[in-house]
Amino acid sequence: MGTVVLTMKASVIEMFLVLLVTGIHSNKEMTKKIKRLKFNVPQINCDVKAGKIINPEFIVKCPAGCQDPKYHVYGTDVYASYSSVCGAAVHSGVLDNSGGKILVRKVAGQSGYKGSYSNGVQSLSLPRWRESFIVSESKPQKGVTYPSALTYSSSKSPAAKADLWSTPTYTSSQNRPGANPGVQRQDSSGAAFQKPVGADVSLGEMDFWKPGSVLLDAGFVPKEELSTQSLEPVSLGDPNCKVDLSFLIDGSSSIGKRRFRIQKQFLADIAQALDIGPAGPLMGVVQYGDNPATHFNLRTHTNSRDLKTAIEKITQRGGLANAGRAISFVTKNFFSKANGNRGGSPNVAVVLVDGWPTDKVEEASRLARESGINIFFITIEGAVENEKQYVLEPNFVNKAVCRTNGFYSFHVQSWFGLHKTLQPLVKRVCDTERLACSKTCLNSADIGFVIDGSSSVGTGNFRTVLQFVANLSREFEISDTDTRVGAVQYTYEQRLEFGFDKYSSKADVLNAIKRVGYWSGGTSTGAAISYALEQLFQKSKPNKRKLMILITDGRSYDDVRIPALAAHLKGVITYAVGVAWAAQEELEVIATHPARDHSFFADDFDNLYQYVPRIIRNICTEFNSQPRN
Template structure:
């Protein structure tokens, strides 16, 4: 028996070799007869992002209408893979809005993408992204085979043709290859080889086909043992790729960095009081999770933290604790109810003082938003603490669920608390929800408003965050006609600012030898009322005691300025002062008042520089004629804003 077994093995090997040689010869013959299939360019929709397509280089056909702004594009010439492929093609000028064929090539991620407007498409800027692509005209390179079907990073195929399945594609790095049919002889040879493997003590290491099996990208061939070559698996469909189901292909679209169109720092204040109950508290948490999912949280987009309040507030997690939506949703699910009273006012004060700090992840360059959720009504007052929050640059939103019934209103600590807490009473910052079961309907409108950074008017800016006091020279040398010109200058300068009780406020003092408060910061809270008040100021006439006027303005005007408001004094004079201006100017500086000195005609420039805040070149101005005062308005506004923007936002 010891002699017979080797003979049987040899016979099997001989049969195998004959079959292999026959199969190879037969396959070569068929290959000669096989015609190269006609290449069909895949079609995609306008909303397909480059990052969703795994192929590194491919041709596609875009439909008409991709110029629409809803198909977002990021970058110029080189585009972030978060962009619409076809939208980028129109922006680059390779296509027009009627569509057509393009060639797309993936390239490395960029440290920044510059937005621009071109060919009817507005592309947006982006700080960074991990993958990019470029658009080329549809001229295929010689010797390169492009995929006729695309591989997407999910099972859903967003192709333009209905029913088109996602398939493995020909590897574009392998040139000159065509799909070969799997012959019966090849299949038989593989089966026989597997049978030989099972009856021999060593694996058969000779190659079964004329070319070695390609390795999936990202795997090292040395990690595969010899026996792995013979493990049963799917048959190769072509010589350049492996079916997607054979291994997990990593998507070329990396983890999103957040929606750059919604770059806000957000604090959710949730009601954890005892009266809300466990069921409603769970609904509240689900609402938060739905908001997080809709926001697309990330370092380049919105960041979010949560504060829970009862008797006292506590931070559940801050802005930098979780930087993606999935981690945030997991953290929200773990929140447990605190109990106690519903002290929303105390929670707002806590957020103003503690939450939006650099240490807690506040970015400074993003608007600050606080969304306060209340079951019924708060057990403390919210108006004053909300005002302080708004003046600290926080946009306060209120969501009240199941408000007080008529018979319960006498229990409410502060009637109309929601309207008093927000900066606008037009309904933009408030949501009154009738039932906890309908709270989910608020998700989309809330997210839309939070992300509408152009309408977040309660954030501090250079135009809405100051108390501006005008100190106007009414001396005899000015004259009635020139005094009206000065008042027009004051009115036109005031128009540049956002005026309300919670935005910029305007006050005015007129002086000669004496001083007179024309109106204070709290006298008028609308732009029209301010302009009317300026128009009504009467010309006084007299001497020029500028030093005394500055001191008077500090005591009678700026002493009543609100906390967290920038204090700006704009002094207009046409001559040298009869008294000393140095000590009052120093007092203004010590009280934090920024002084702009505007001189006309006979005003002394050296005195203007003493009055003005340092550096004098940015805060003192001189003009020969009253009629030329208007020329200073853009420069003064620009300097105010430059100075504001150079300081920390919060």
């Protein structure tokens, strides 16, 4: 009996050990299988916005082609949740345009998002948004579980609908659904669904229960998704394209209704591509026919959406194609402070012409250019051979544009090809470094140097003074339509070294300064100022800023007060630079008020060079503080 019992015990123990070993082996095999399972990375489209995804941290796969401008991105490095997830990944450099996997992590909303151009994507600026996200390479962090399927804010799943009623949270005590048990709302298919009696709605920081609102999809819908018209973030504009822009559109009878509609669509597309906003480009539209009329100015619409809506409402005026009259109108009226001109931004006028103008444009365009307006011309379907006899100015484009280098003009064979000029035009209009006719502190003045050549200066010091004059001149954009430079040398007498109309390039001006010969004699500064007013500034163009920069090393033998007052009354802004034995009180009398910004004193000729940046800075500060036109 004992033997049987022992045998049974051994069998039981043996069976237990077999089961134990088998279980351990099975667990190991299961672990191996689990390890062999691949993580399922959800794939999203280029247009998916981070705000639509509820998950706080996730890995996704982006397709190719998300560099397209239609996938809007807001911010740099940290992006507003209204941005395209994949577009932000391309902008940040984590992905290229071929797509791939990325790690996305939600972070707090920012008080401002700065737009920038990076990796082929132009991100937009935004004043603030409630949620942000950052993008990095798809390297999972230890201890973090990433979802294999994303939860979207507009999910139609039963689970999502059940979750909607989970937590009683409100931001507004008014119009609460709980106050009206059984209230019905509609889902996206239009079918009504019943809110459970006594249940409250979890809407986080949103409040959709105002009168007349509709809750879509029975799930959480971001505020920005409910009403694109009223809640879509409005960009502050592209700061890399801060220009004041006027479009002169052809409304003449010859264009026809169909081509006029094409022209309007082109304008709407331009408005969208430019990213209109107060920190970026502003745009107005003038239509011309017999006479020009402003549809809206720079101040009227300050975002692309409103501007496009306004463009759609423009109606054709008819009449002749008097483009020259329209350019004159824009020069005199459009770019004013009252109409929204910002002063420090380049002024640009783009003229669209069907065929050719019915009036002359050369003189009107010249005045526009000299007022600092960058004139662009787009001509469509120009005159054929038997029509050229009707063109008043055969070479009207080159006579009108800012520069005859091809940068400022486009010719389109057919209205149906107009859209091909959109991107090149936007690129050129935003290239502020190449807008050579912009009215700025460096290209809008007539500068007259009044140089003391008296005996006390000496030959060596006189060459130092000329170097100082050359250094100042070198800072300006010099041409016949930009800044012009003239020079007078004086002792007891005065001599015009060269006038404003003598040289039209910087190289020629600098060579002319180098060739000025030292005169020697007394110091009659008052007479020199009067002479400069008559011989230099009397020939200054009416729309030019007039700057006199006088350099002297001693006290004047004659009175400077009356000549200086005459200069101030004639609108000549006077800078007085004294060296060595110059009288400080005389410098302050000569200088335009306030004297501290317009008078300078160097104790030695060799120290003159130090004042170049300060004088240039003061000239530009004063210019930028004044309204244009």
